[in-house]
Amino acid sequence: MANTVQIDVVSAEESIFSGEAEFVVAPAKMGEVGIYPNHAPMITTLKSGSLKIKLADKKEEHLIYVSGGILEVQPGIITVLSDTAIRAKDLDENKAAAAKKAAEEAMKNKKSDIDYAKAQAELAEAMAQIQAIEKLRKIKH
The missing domain is CATH 2.60.15.10 (F0F1 ATP synthase delta/epsilon subunit, N-terminal)
Incomplete structure (x- = not known):
């Protein structure tokens, strides 16, 4: 053991x-x-x-x-x-990709620094989820 x-x-x-x-x-x-x-x-x-x-x-x-x-x-x-x-294995790739796209759009169309900071945080979270999905794929293959 x-x-x-x-x-x-x-x-x-x-x-x-x-x-x-x-x-x-x-x-x-x-x-x-x-x-x-x-x-x-x-x-x-x-x-x-x-x-x-x-x-x-x-x-x-x-x-x-x-x-x-x-x-x-x-x-x-x-x-x-x-x-x-x-x-x-429970992460939803389509949902993460949609969140990434929405965060990128929000960063382009910022109305204030607070909106931009929130969009940055959402983008970082979506990217981390996508990276986790990619790591899981590598382990399975």
């Missing part, structure tokens, strides 16, 4: 994932972080992107889209708290 760490991923609505992992890669604000069992304790903020979980004793990796949030690493457990967390 491989050396593992417990990971729990929770969104505002529900628990998305709970299980044992050999390693986890998370989209931290300052860049991706890799976490293996016995990692030093830490807390960091997350940006929109893909959380990659290498399941214990399995070849597959589990991808979860997170819209940002908090990552906490403690001895023996990793906790991810996110406003929105969606299993990559």
Whole structure:
């Protein structure tokens, strides 16, 4: 049996994932972080992107889209708290593409700096979802 760490991923609505992992890669604000069992304790903020979980004793990796949030690493457990967390297989590519297009249009037709900032945030979230879908495709092939 491989050396593992417990990971729990929770969104505002529900628990998305709970299980044992050999390693986890998370989209931290300052860049991706890799976490293996016995990692030093830490807390960091997350940006929109893909959380990659290498399941214990399995070849597959589990991808979860997170819209940002908090990552906490403690001895023996990793906790991810996110406003929105969606299993990559449940992401809707057409919906993400439509959101991207709408955000790009809103950026072109801005009425104020607030509108532009909101459109930028929506564009970043849509792009992160599309990237998660593309990563899932690569894993399947």
